Amino acid sequence: MSLQIDYYFAPQSPYAYLGHQRFWDLARRHGAAIRVRPVDLGGKVFPVSGGLPVNKRAPQRQAYRLLELRRFGEHLGLPIHVQPRFFPVAGDDAACLIVAVDLKDGTDAAMRIAGAVMRAVWAEERNIDDEQVLVKLLEENGLPPQRLEDSHSQTVRERYESDTQQAIEAGVFGAPSYVIEGELFWGQDRLDFVERRLQRG
Numbered sequence: 001m002s003l004q005i006d007y008y009f010a011p012q013s014p015y016a017y018l019g020h021q022r023f024w025d026l027a028r029r030h031g032a033a034i035r036v037r038p039v040d041l042g043g044k045v046f047p048v049s050g051g052l053p054v055n056k057r058a059p060q061r062q063a064y065r066l067l068e069l070r071r072f073g074e075h076l077g078l079p080i081h082v083q084p085r086f087f088p089v090a091g092d093d094a095a096c097l098i099v100a101v102d103l104k105d106g107t108d109a110a111m112r113i114a115g116a117v118m119r120a121v122w123a124e125e126r127n128i129d130d131e132q133v134l135v136k137l138l139e140e141n142g143l144p145p146q147r148l149e150d151s152h153s154q155t156v157r158e159r160y161e162s163d164t165q166q167a168i169e170a171g172v173f174g175a176p177s178y179v180i181e182g183e184l185f186w187g188q189d190r191l192d193f194v195e196r197r198l199q200r201g
Contacts, residue, residue, distance in 0.1 A: 002030075002031045002032055003030075003032045003180055003181065003198060004032065004033045004035060004180070005027060005032050005033070005034050005035065005178050005179070005180050006035045006037055006166070006170065006178070006179040006180075007023065007035060007036055007037055007176065007177075008037050008038075008039050008172045008175060008176065008177040008178075008179070009037075009039070009114070009175045009177070010038065010039060010040075010042070010091050010095070011038055011091045011095050011098060011114060011117045011118060011121075011128065012087065012089050012091040012094070012118075012128065013041065013118075013175040013176065014069055014080065014082075014122055015174075015175065016118055016175050016176040016188070017078075017080070017118035017119065017123075018069075018072050018073070018076060018078060018080070018188045019176055019187075019188025019189075019191055020111075020114065020115050020118055020176075020188075021115060022188070023176070023178070023188070023191055023194070024111050024115075026191060026194065026198070027198075030195070030198040032180075032198050033107070034107055035107075036098065036099075036102045036110040036111060036114065037163040037166070037167065038091075038094075038095035038096075038098045038099060038114070038163065039095070039160075039163055039164040039167045039172070039175070040095070040160070040161075041091075041175050042091075043092075044164045044165075044168065045164065045167060045168060045173065045174075046173075049168070049172075049173035049174075050173070051173055051174060053088065054088065055088065066083065072188075072189075078123070079122075079123040080122050080123060081122060081123070081125055084121055085125040085127075086121065086125060086128070086129070087121060089121065089128055090129045091128065091129075092160075093128075093129060093131070093151065094128040094134060095160055096151040096152070096157065097113065097117070097147060097148060097151040098110050098113055098114045098117065099151070099156045099160050099163075100147045100148075100150040100156045101113045101147050103155070103156065104147060104150060105143060105147075109141075109143060112141050112143075113137065113138065116140065116141050117134075117137060120133065120137060131148060134148055135148055170182075170184060171184050172184065172186075174186050174187065178191075178194050180194070180197050180198070183197065185197070
């Protein structure tokens with residue numbers, strides 16, 4: 001029986017962007033099932049877990065964050081604008097789009113569009129709070145534009161709220177977070193530990 005991984009992330013998170021493809025690759029390598037769960041990090045998770053938006057953090061933390069993003073981008077060979085044109089940016093609509101794709105087209109399609117959304121922010125400097133950008137991302141990834149309308153449904157909104165609440169109950173306080181049988185792994189720099197856990201089965 002394959003393990004299931006609850007993948008909690010915010011679509012505008014730079015660290016989720018840096019880890020997304022590596023996480024997907026290792027899950028497939030170990031035959032693990034991913035449950036795609038974008039969450040409302042800034043609006044719901046941070047207030048109950050002590051997190052702060054970037055612009056409210058101490059200057060030292062803000063400066064070090066930019067240094068870390070540059071380091072990881074170079075180390076991983078991923079293009080990244082550490083201060084992209086459209087950031088901070090609201091991620092709710094993009095998150096709901098990912099949920100809609102997950103519900104209608106399945107996990108692989110949801111992972112594909114999630115990766116595209118993250119690249120749009122951090123590599124391509126596109127505005128994921130613009131519906132025209134979201135429609136274009138659907139088109140570029142072979143998904144129907146109807147998914148944007150689907151993303152406004154009550155079913156999708158309730159799933160987004162539910163996944164956010166589940167994240168809080170699981171002890172999630174940052175993105176990306178991976179939960180395997182109740183065990184929490186926070187951060188793309190913890191993927192080695194995720195892989196070890198998958199190797200144990």
